[in-house]
Structures are given as structure tokens and as C-alpha cells.
Amino acid sequence: MFTYLFRKVAMLPIMLLAVSLLIFSAVRLLPGDPARVMAGPQATQEAVDDMHERLGLGRPFLVQYQVFLSGALRGDLGESLHSKLPVTQDIAERLPYTAALALTSYLFAILVGLSTGIFAAIYRGTWFDHLAMIIAILGASIANFWLALMALTLFSVQLGWLPLLGAESWKSYILPSVTLGVLPAALIARMTRASMLENIHQDYVRTARAKGLGSRAVYLRHTLRNALIPIVTIVGLNFGGLLGGAVITETVFNWPGLGRLLVDAVRFRDYAVIQGVTLLTVIIVVSINLLVDVLLSAIDPRIRFE
Amino acid sequence: MTRAETKPASPPRRLRLLRYPNLVIGAVMTVAVVLLGLAAPLLTSYDPYLQDLGSSLQLPSAAHLFGTDEFGRDLLTRVLYGARISLLEVTLSVSLALAVGLPLGVMAGYFGGVVDQIITWCADILYAFPGIVLAILIVSILGTNLINMLIAISVFAIPGYIRLTRSLTLALKELQYTEAALSLGASVPRIMFVHILRNALAPILVQATLTAGEVILSAAGLSFLGLGVQPPAAEWGAMMSEGRNYLGVATHLSLFPGLAITFTVLGLNLLGDGLRDRLDPRFRGRL
Numbered sequence: 001m002f003t004y005l006f007r008k009v010a011m012l013p014i015m016l017l018a019v020s021l022l023i024f025s026a027v028r029l030l031p032g033d034p035a036r037v038m039a040g041p042q043a044t045q046e047a048v049d050d051m052h053e054r055l056g057l058g059r060p061f062l063v064q065y066q067v068f069l070s071g072a073l074r075g076d077l078g079e080s081l082h083s084k085l086p087v088t089q090d091i092a093e094r095l096p097y098t099a100a101l102a103l104t105s106y107l108f109a110i111l112v113g114l115s116t117g118i119f120a121a122i123y124r125g126t127w128f129d130h131l132a133m134i135i136a137i138l139g140a141s142i143a144n145f146w147l148a149l150m151a152l153t154l155f156s157v158q159l160g161w162l163p164l165l166g167a168e169s170w171k172s173y174i175l176p177s178v179t180l181g182v183l184p185a186a187l188i189a190r191m192t193r194a195s196m197l198e199n200i201h202q203d204y205v206r207t208a209r210a211k212g213l214g215s216r217a218v219y220l221r222h223t224l225r226n227a228l229i230p231i232v233t234i235v236g237l238n239f240g241g242l243l244g245g246a247v248i249t250e251t252v253f254n255w256p257g258l259g260r261l262l263v264d265a266v267r268f269r270d271y272a273v274i275q276g277v278t279l280l281t282v283i284i285v286v287s288i289n290l291l292v293d294v295l296l297s298a299i300d301p302r303i304r305f306e
Numbered sequence: 307m308t309r310a311e312t313k314p315a316s317p318p319r320r321l322r323l324l325r326y327p328n329l330v331i332g333a334v335m336t337v338a339v340v341l342l343g344l345a346a347p348l349l350t351s352y353d354p355y356l357q358d359l360g361s362s363l364q365l366p367s368a369a370h371l372f373g374t375d376e377f378g379r380d381l382l383t384r385v386l387y388g389a390r391i392s393l394l395e396v397t398l399s400v401s402l403a404l405a406v407g408l409p410l411g412v413m414a415g416y417f418g419g420v421v422d423q424i425i426t427w428c429a430d431i432l433y434a435f436p437g438i439v440l441a442i443l444i445v446s447i448l449g450t451n452l453i454n455m456l457i458a459i460s461v462f463a464i465p466g467y468i469r470l471t472r473s474l475t476l477a478l479k480e481l482q483y484t485e486a487a488l489s490l491g492a493s494v495p496r497i498m499f500v501h502i503l504r505n506a507l508a509p510i511l512v513q514a515t516l517t518a519g520e521v522i523l524s525a526a527g528l529s530f531l532g533l534g535v536q537p538p539a540a541e542w543g544a545m546m547s548e549g550r551n552y553l554g555v556a557t558h559l560s561l562f563p564g565l566a567i568t569f570t571v572l573g574l575n576l577l578g579d580g581l582r583d584r585l586d587p588r589f590r591g592r593l
Contacts, residue, residue, distance in 0.1 A: 018431050026447055141572035143523050145530055146546060146564030149553060157554035244436035248527050262439070263531050266446040278443050282434050
């Protein structure tokens, strides 16, 4: 168990090093003088020279990377061109909003997806199963920002039940969370149903029934537990997709999170922010994936020995 | 009784397809989108780009079935022409992802060792990025236009193909026909790209169909954010972005392009699911 975990954890810094090198090189590939681009179109020659010095552009590439990396490790990701604040401060202000949105929408997705999948598997072939699976494939095909626009029109503009934009009260969370959670909910529902069905006819389920256990115990304690592995995998792997979706959802709802920070940064060509937000997103995704690996190896010992 | 009599007569080929309703419905929907896109100039007499400010923001009517946009352009015409842009996006993005992903995946699976480790490593690094975030990073560097957006979308589809082709190659290279080809003197590239890849085509086709749906969603998303296809192009995501300012007043501006996206992606997803059921019996009735 510990060797397995150690190997996984040891890979994390190497992976992040590679990712940071990739992001760093990508920004250095900008056409023209990176210092001029990063200092902004209105920058004076003095500011450009200053940026040149700051980025260490005269020095060899690897030395520049080292400067960037040692800064990043100390929490210095440079200064935002637009807000003139340190990038880490910009990120720290926005991160809680994205985290809250991601958590509420994932909670929605897991609750709805898991319960729909379980009931669809138990009542396989009934109208409920068919309807649930039609909705699930539809949910996996809808553009979440279109759903967001339509929900916004109906519930906020026309009915006036929910706030239009921003993140003022708990009501503001409803539309963004639900519209962002639809896709993962659909995927989780489909995977849960498939995985439950695969287990429902296994010998151990028959044994559990034969010894007189009630349906609920058989489904929840035996079948679901064994069906959990692919479900946990898909829940974990989709978190990255959810963060990606959040970028667009935040723009639709004017949500003050990281996604909007990133989109605004691209508009202002604010490369220090683009670099910082991208790096942070990857760190989050890679950490969640590691967490899923640990969780899976705890659920199923076979995984550790593969 | 002979064995032939106990076996139920297999239904004619035409009816057998009906056992895969997803496949049939998905194929019909996808073909419909392709035909509507290709035949757009024949189906409508309006120009998708010609402005007519006198008839701007009209609600759906007999003259304009989907209404008109803020510049008085017929929305149905723009949605139909949008199908052409989506077809172009799918064709270019999926081809690019296949062109890079397949050879790398086959090489990783066939050669193993260091080659495999390096290729898998690179795929893992790309996998660590949420697709849209990677695309935004690439577009922010290359600039915002259709081609750069398609390159960005292809890049995040590549690791999926590498992983799939690699695992298929690992299984296929152990099979006897590969050994037979080798002993008959076939060259390694011939074995990799003719013998192995040809037999891996079915799962790759399924993956390509499902990627096509993702390409449309991502492209629409990026264009909606203003980071992809730029107005006045009749791209579904860009059209929704324009319609965003008229929610509640002229909701049809966002409604119809969104319905077009959902219809197209649903068709592709059903087609992909159906193909998987048809080509791989293990999945039948599972998803």
C-alpha cells in the first residue's frame, strides 16, 4: 500500500515540473518580444526594459525558467498587467468562488447522477430507466452555457425568481451549480447504471439474496459497493472537465471566479495571470487525480498490486 | 432435429440494424445535419451575412422562421450555414488529432520500453490540463481565429487517441496474424500501420465519433467566450454570444443556435454509442 502511494506521490512533483515547463515555454513562444507583450501595448520603453530585466530575458532559457520556478515556489507568480496586483493575490480573491461553485455543482451531480443510475439499474427496462437514460444522453449533449442562458432567461429575466448575475446570496448558486452539474450528473448516471448492472448478476449478489438479505441491503451494501470503482474513477476524472466548464459558466453568470479571471486575462493579454491560473488549475486537477487513486486503492486492494 | 432448425432464423440485414436504435437514430440525425449544411444555399434565399437593419430583431414569423438577429439577418439561414462551419471544425480537428495521436499510440504500444514511456508521459502531461483551459492557453498565444482554435481543440483530443491506440496495439501485436505477417517478411511500419491499425479501426471510429461531439461543444464554447471564431461568422457559439445581450427581449437569438448544437451533438453521441454497441458486443446494453 505505502509503496504504491509513495510511487504515486513521488510522480506528482515531476509531473508538475513538466507542466510548469510547458506553460512557461508556451508563453515564451509569443510572437515578438515577450517583454513588450507582457508589459502591455501602452508600456513605455522603460517599463519594457524593466519587464525584460524581471523576466531575465537576456539570460539562457533554462536560467529564465529557474527564475520563474523559484518565484512560483515562493508564491510569486509576477504582477497582473491589468489589476497591477500580484497574481497570487488576484487568484486568492477568486479561488473561493470557483471552489464553492465547483463543490456545489459536483454535489448536485453526484447526488442526482448516483441516485438516478442506481434506480435505473434496479428498474432496468421500465419507463423510468428509459426516461432516465434519454435525459442522461441529452444532458451529455447539451452545451452547458446554452442551458445556462436559457435558465437565466426563464428563472431570472422572466420569472424573477433567482438573481440575474454575480454571487451575492445562496440563491445565486442555484443556476450556475445546476447548469454546470448537468454534464457530470449525466455521465455519473450512465456509469452508475452500467456498473450496477454488471454487478447485479454476480454470484455474491445471489449469495446475499439467498441468505435472506432485503433488497435495500443487497443493492446498497453489496452491489453498489462493488460498483463504486468505475463510478469513483469517472467522478475523479471529470473534475478537470468541470473546472473547464466553470470557465464558461462563470462568464455567463458574471461569477467572480478563476474562470472569468482567465478569460479576462486572455482579453487583456495579461500573460502573468494566464500562466498563474493555468498552473493552479493543473495542480488542482493532478491533486484530485492522486486523491482518486488513493481512494480507489483503499476501496479495491487489487489496484495496488497491478 | 438438426442444429439449423433449432436456431431462430436471423432477421434480414435491414431489420438487424433496428436492434441498435441509437445507431439508426444517431446516423439519421448526423446525416441530416451534414445534408442541411451542404444544401444551405439551396434551402434559403437569404444571405447569412447581408445586413438589413430595417428588419432587425424580428420574432419568428412566416418570412423568417427563426426570426432575425440584431443586424436583420435571417437566423434560420445563419443556423444552416453554421452547420457548415461545424462540419469544417469537426473534420479538421478530428483529422489533426488522429494524424498525430494514432502513429504515436501505435509506436508506443509496438515498441514499448523508452519510446512507450516518453510518449505516455507526454500524453499524461496533456491530460493534466482541463481541455478548455489548455485550449485557452494555446489560443492566447497563437491568436484568436478558426484555425488556431481548431489546433487548440485537437491538441487536447490527442492524448485520448494515444492511449486508446496504444492499448489496442498492445493487444493486437500479440495476435497470430501479426506474427505471421512478420515471419512473411512484412516491414515493421507495414505491420504497425497496415495490419495493426486496420484491425484497431472499429474502436478508433467510435472514439472519433464521440470526439466529434466534444469538438462541436468546445468550439462553440470558445467562440462564445470570444476566443474562437469571430463575428460576423455564422458560428453557433459566436451567434449565442451575440444573442446574450438580448435575453428576454429576443431570446430566439440564443435559443436556435443552441438547439442546433444540441441536435448535432446528440446525433453524434447516439451514433457513437450505437457504433460501440454494434462493433463491441461487450458494451451491448451497458451504457
